[in-house]
Amino acid sequence: MPVWLREHSWRQTLTAVYLSLPLRGARASPSSIFCSEQYLKVSIPPFLFEAVLYAPIDDTNSTAKIGNGNIFFTLYKKEPAMWDSLTLANTDKEKLQYLRENAVLKAQEKAKEETEARKITKQEHKKYALEATMKVEEAERKRIEDLKEKERQKVVKELELWKNQQKHGDKYKSIQKKGELYQEIEPLKERKNEKMNKTRIPNEGTSKTRLKSTKGSCSIFSQNLKEEQLPAPRAAATIKVNFTPRVFPTALRESRVAEEEEWLHKQAEARRIINSDLSELEDLKEEEKNPDWLKDKGNKMFAMGDYLGAVNAYNLAVRLNNSLPLLYLNRAACHLKLRNLHKAIEDSSKALELLTPPVPDNENARVKAHVRRGTAFCQLELYTEGLQDYEAALKIDPRNKNIEKDAEKIRHLIQGTMQIS
C-alpha cells in the first residue's frame, strides 16, 4: 500500500493553477511525474500522489519544478475558468481506474507522435542537404555544358559560312556549265577530231604540253582534253593468291586461338584412334568396334576361364575408348589370374584414377580395385602396401567380412616377419 501524499496546497488564477506538493524527504526525478490532460500522478515509492483534475489542462505547456523538498506545478488550464476545487469530487474507483488507463494511453500516443514528428524533421533535413548538393553539382555540369555549347556554336557558324561559300561557288559553276554547253557543242566536236590526230604523235610528253598550251578559255575543253590524256584501261591480268592456312571458317581472333588449338587437338586424337584401328582391323565386324560389346565379351571369357582371350578383348576396348574405368578393373582381375602382378597393379591404379571423384555410385568398383591391387601387392610380398589397400577397401565398405579377414591375415604376416627380422 502506497503512502498517500495529501498535504498539498494550491492556488489558481483564471488561466493557471499553481500546485505545491511537499515530498516529505523523498527524492523526486522527472520520471516520477506522470501528467495527462486531466490526471496528475506523482509516484516516488512508497509515496504516491494522484489527482483527477477538475478540468482539462494543457499538459504540453504545463511545467513542474522539483526542488527544496517539494514539487511546484504550474498547470495551464485549457479553458480559462475558476475551478471549484483542484480535484473532481465523487470519483469512484472504476472511474478513477478508467481515467488512469486513459491517461496512460494518451501519454503513450503523445510519445509516439513526438517520435514521429522528430523522424519527419530529420528526414526533411536530410532531403534539404541532398538537394543542396544536387544543386551544386547541377551548376557545375551546366557550366561545362555551356562551355561545350559555346564551342559548338562557334564551330557551327564557321560551317555555315563555308557552306554558303560552297553554294555560291556551285551555282556559279552550274550556270557557267549550262551556258557553255549549249554554245560550244559543235565547235567542240571539230576540235576533238583535231586533238585526236595530235595525240597520235608518239612522244606523249610533248603532246601533253602542246595540248595544254592550246587550252581555251572554256573549261570544258580542258576537261575533255584531259580525258584523252587518260591511259587506256589496263591489260587484264590475274594474280594468284595464297592465304595463311586456317581450319575454321570464322575470322581469326587472338583471344580464341587457345580454344581453337585445344579443339583441333581433341579432333586429332579422336581421328588417330579411329585411324589406328581402321588400318589394322578392317576386317572386324561393326560390333567388335564397340567398347561395351567388347567388355561384355571379355567378361564372358573371364567367366569361362579364358583369361588371355579376356585380356585381348579388354585391350581392344581400351584402344577404342581409354576412359572407361571398368575395362581396367576387369583387366586387372584377368592379370591377377594370369599372375601378371605388375600389370594388375597398373590396371587397378588406372581404374582408381578414373574412378575419381569418389562417390557412392562407384563404391563397389573402388572396393574391387583396392582389393585387387592389395592382392597383387601381397603376392609380390609387398605386404605393407597390400595392407594399405585393404584398409582403404575396408574404409569404403566396412561391413565386408572377407576383406576384414584378409586384412587380419596380412597384419599377422607383417608382425610375423617383423618378429623374425
Add this chain to the structure above:
Amino acid sequence: MSAIVGAERPQVVSHVQQALSYTVFDCKWVPRSARLLCLGSAARGTGIVQLYELHGARLELLREIEKPKPIKCGTFGATSLQQRYLATGDFDGNLNIWNLEAPEIPVYSVKGHKEIINSIDGVGGLGIGEGAPEIVTGSRDGTVKVWDPRQNDTPVASMEPVQGESKRDCWTVAFGNAYNQEERVVCAGYDNGDIKLFDLKTMSLRWETNIKNGVCSVEFDRKDINMNKLVATSLEGKFHVFDLRTQHPTKGFASVSEKAQKSTIWQVRHLPQNRDIFMTSGGSGSLHLWKYEYPAQRSKKDSEGSEMGVAGSVSLLQNVTLSTQPISSLDWSPDKKGLCVCGAFDQTVRVLIVTKLNKI
C-alpha cells in the same frame, strides 16, 4: 613532339544526329558540297541511298533512292568532280556506278562477285592523282577485282585464290601509291589476318603479312603519293601502322601497333588535310583520334647492310563515345577540315566537327 595541353586538345563536337529507318552501312560526303550520302539496307531487304544536305543544325533529306539489293559500300573515288558518280557494291556482288541526277539506270553495272562486296575504293578521280580511274572491290568470295569504268564486264585485274585453295573473306581494300600514271598498288585485308599488297604495274604480290586478327579496315594515308603509311585495323581492338617507305627483303615493313579498346575497330580514316592524323571507330560506339609521330630516322641499316624501316609512335589525341552500337562507317569531308560523318548500327548518322585541328 610537344605534349598537347588539356585545353588545346581537339574536341569532337556532335553537330547533328539523324535517326534513320534502315541500317546504314556506309556514309560518304559528296565532294565539293555540304551534302552527304547514306547507303544501307532497309528492313524489307532492299537497298537505300539517301542524299542529305546540311542545313544549320539539321540534315535535310534531298533524295531517297531504293534499289533491289541492299548496298554495303560506296565511293566517289573514281569519278571526275563534274560528274560525281557514285560507285556502289551491294550484297549480291554487283558493282554499279550511278548518276545521282538520274538514278534509275546505272551508268555502269557488272556482277563482279559471287558474294557480297564488303569493301570498295576508287582512285584516279576527283582531281586527285593521275592515271586511269579505277575501282577495286573486295568480296566474301575471297577475290579482289579492279575495274575500269570504261571497260565493261571484265575486271582489269583480279586477285584470286590459287586453284583448290580454300578462300578467305576479303574484308577491306584500299588503293595507294598512285603518284603517276603507271604506278598503283592495292592493299587487301582478309578475315584470317592476312594483309596483302598487290602491285598493279607489275601485276604481282609485293608484300604480305599476317596480323593475327581479322583485318577490318586498311587505308593508306594518301592515295596519290609515293606510299608512305598504311593503317590496318583489326578485331580485338588492335591497329597497326606500317611505314611503307622502306621495304626490307625479308622483314617487310616496319610497324607500330596499338591496342585502343577491347572491341573491334571497324574503320580507320585519315584526315584528308593532314595525313598524320587519323580517326578509328570502334565496336563500342567510340571514336579515337590519333596522331602519328615520325621517328628521328625513318630507316636504318641492319646487320647485313640492307635498309630497314623504323616505325614511329602513335598518340591518342581525343576519344569520345557516341553510341552503344558499333560505328561502322566514317568519312572526313574533303572540303572542310574537321567535318566528318559517321554511321552507326543504332540506325543513326551523326555529323561531327573536330575542333582545334589547326593547332596540331
